[in-house]
Amino acid sequence: MKKKEAVIDTEPSYGPAPLFILSFRQRDELAELAAGAGWRVVAARRAAGAERRFLTSGAAVAVIDARGALGEGREAASAIGGAIAANGGALLALVSRGDTTAIGDFYDAGATHFLASPFSEGEFLQALRYAARHAERMAGEWRATAPAEPLGWRLDVTTRSLLLTPGFARLLDVDEHPKLVALWRRIDPTERRAAMASIRRLSATRQATAFAHDLPGLGRIVQHLQYDVKTGRIDALVEPLGSAPEPASVLRDALIGTRDAGSARRWMDRRLADPDGRPLTAMLVALNRFDMVNAAYGRAAGDALLRAAFKRIEEAASGALVARLGGSEFLVAIEDGGSRVDLVAERIVGDLARPFVTGETIAVLGCRIGVAGREPGDTAASLLRRASEALADARASDSATVRVAEAGGREESIDVLAVELRHAIDRREIDILFQPQVSVPTGAIVGVEALARWDHMLLGTIGADILFAAATRADLEIGLSDHIQRITLERAAAWPAALHGLRLSLNLTAGDIARPGFADLFLDRVDASGFPRSRLTVEIVESGLIEDLGMAATLLATLRSAGVRVAIDDFGTGYSSLAYLKSLPLDYLKIDKKLAQDITGTPRDRVVVRGVIDMARSLGLVVIAEGVETQEQLDLLAKEGCQIYQGFLRSGAISIGALVGLMETAP
Structure with missing residues (x-):
């Protein structure tokens, strides 16, 4: 990295926010630099489990440092790219100057921004700023009621003094320095156990976590926590997940938006906002071994495989909304639950397990599927995040092809188990x-x-x-x-x-x-x-x-x-x-x-x-x-x-x- 330069306007425009950085280097200077610029950094050093760590970090922006580790970087981008597309985020890929020919591979995997070394600290922070703006625009497409100012709080663990941001204090109609118990009582008793488990997880070795709960007046929110070992403080960024329906024909948008991820998310938000409470199931389908085939036979063969896979999924999920999210992941949204979803999943698994033939290439792919059903207070963001977590579980599993997110949230169940x-x-x-x-x-x-x-x-x-x-x-x-x-x-x-x-x-x-x-x-x-x-x-x-x-x-x-x-x-x-x-x-x-x-x-x-x-x-x-x-x-x-x-x-x-x-x- 070049010598440090003056930096202007590097603070994320929406206030302090989580940032996920995956670096394979011994000393992660990027994490230190981003933290110094006001980001709440969640750092990782291994590609294994990257998707799970990104999802639980609550970050909208991810950075993959593939300099000197091109293969591992590609693998991580493929793992995270689908979650980025599903949740409307940004992915910044860093590559060595000699590896710029691989940028196309990162783009196909879901990367939205790129930076080739050598680059200065200022250039890196500017790239982060642009990635954050991109994530804001993506979120704005389907999170129309997002707050205009940061919502959050800070707790001094030693003195137990609590400070709320002005916007959060106004929203709750409390003083900016309320007692901790006053904030705690705003959480429904059935969700306090998971919240407490999340806070207790914070330590010198685990400095970031998140938990979700309902908040009267705001709907479903996610609280992203970060523990500062040096100061003994907990900083929380509050992410509202609620959104307002857009006036339009649901049927027309379903037909027009079947191949567009943004339209699919907007359609899901409208269905979830409908007071009839009808079932809605999100299914994320990820192809196995696609990166290997793409690398071996070229992008043209890879594109042909993606088109063929899309067609098979559409046929297997007849009547459902289907969209490609990016990389080799697809979204299937079904206005049903139970046996209908099981049947669709079974058909997709069977159809994608059959060999694909493109030109002279024969490829056996298969898939992993994450499934999440509608819960009270859901938006497209929360439903897709649970489906992403279920997909991450399926990928990490020794044998499971399909994983279903547990009612009430798998995270809460794991929180309970972790404590016990x-x-x-x-x-x-x-x-x-x-x-x-x-x-x-x-x-x-x-x-x-x-x-x-x-x-x-x-x-x-x-x-x-x-x-x-x-x-x-x-x-x-x-x-x-x-x-x-x-x-x-x-x-x-x-x-x-x-x-x-x-x-x-x-x-x-x-x-x-x-x-x-x-x-x-x-x-x-x-x-x-x-x-x-x-x-x-x-x-x-x-x-x-x-x-x-x-x-x-x-x-x-x-x-x-x-x-x-x-x-x-x-x-x-x-x-x-x-x-x-x-x-x-x-x-x-x-x-x-x-x-x-x-x-x-x-x-x-x-x-x-x-x-x-x-x-x-x-x-x-x-x-x-x-x-x-x-x-x-x-x-x-x-x-x-x-x-x-x-x-x-x-x-x-x-x-x-x-x-x-x-x-x-x-x-």
Whole structure:
């Protein structure tokens, strides 16, 4: 970056606001510079989980610093671009001077502004200013009643003194220095728990968060919180989500705006403002592997794929509003709920799983879908944000293709779980179930995969995805992973004689792999439990969670030399499949559920599955198929050379007692 220059008018025109910055550099000078210019910076260093972090930051402007990290920058832009388009924001991409030819890729992914190095501090801050103005204009298209001045407050944690902005004080009809309890009482009692959980999350290691609630006179709002460690203050930016309907023909706009994201959002706002309260469901559809195809075959092939995907989605969602949001994400808005939405989602998943043919190119994409249904007080902004969060969950999931945002907001449920999780770990409420792995040739159960479950008093049975989301919120990822490993090994070491011949598969997280000295710690844990290393397999997920393949390869080689076997899980869902196979010491390859189920699809589907199995076996890997549900799937997988399967055809995840009973009836 060049020498500092004088800066004029760099403060965001709408007052202090959140800014999301993703940088892969050791020292993020951009975050320091933006914070000094009055932005409330939420900084990230990893592409994994970028979409989730951007959404929860409440920011309208995102910055991706791709200088020296072009591949990671492209991946992050693809992840965030859809959320930018869905929520009417701006994305500033920073590239090295020699990488300006990649600007088109960033634009296709959803970037709205660009800056090539070298650039001065003044030029960077000016670019931020223009990006913020763009976000304002985008929001103005469908947030017509947005306030003209900043709404927010500041709390000194030590003295508990509270200061409101003049606009917020006038809106609430209170003094600018009210008592904290007066502001607290404005929040509905049913939403105070989530609000308190958000405030308690703030710490030196987690300096930004947000929560949503209704506010009399303003409707639904989001409060974006940022904690200043040095001053001990909490700053809050209040974002109103309400909007007024525009006078126009709903039907005409639905027809005219089906291919325009802005028109689609305005149409949704009008439907949500209609007092009839009819159902409205937002469905965000993101194509898998599109970036890989686009990079391999060029933009022309990529554009053709997007047009073909749009057509398939329109046909599958007949009668619904469909729009492309940007990048490889699409919006489907359905004036219905329940079984109609389930049917549309099922059709879209099936249609997008079929191979696409453009010219001489054959591409298998698939998709992930996030779904959110209308709730009281919703606007297009709040409904689409929940759908974006559900889509982020689907992308982060090991196996889920469709995620539905929970009624009342998934965030509130995770907030509750995050508060209670430490006590649940201490009280050993996290249980372990075991899903059988079955030999294809003999039908005998040869192993099991350990799966964590929490039977929550209010929320019912909670699986590993939600468990680890809550653990992330509570900064307990390592603690939860350690706990699951310990109790799984303890349970397996105490198996009755009927289970003594089974292999045990145990999942490792990306956080485990990145921990210094984890191999020695893990092996000590295995030996202390008494479970034999020779019957243990560790599974790692293939969906882009491992950032340093060299570090992962070293760790796994150490475990393998100690007698532990290694499996790559959910193969076929991420972008780095071949790199994983070349770099990591593996014994097993587990085919992703969706890929395994494609075996009963078209002849082309079977060619893809056959290619994966042949490639794995040529590398000396045992192939395990997940999610096998029908005898037809099993028969075709057997013909292609699959050696082991797991799925509901034989059994779901079960207790040790049920597993013993199943073993007694097994061949």
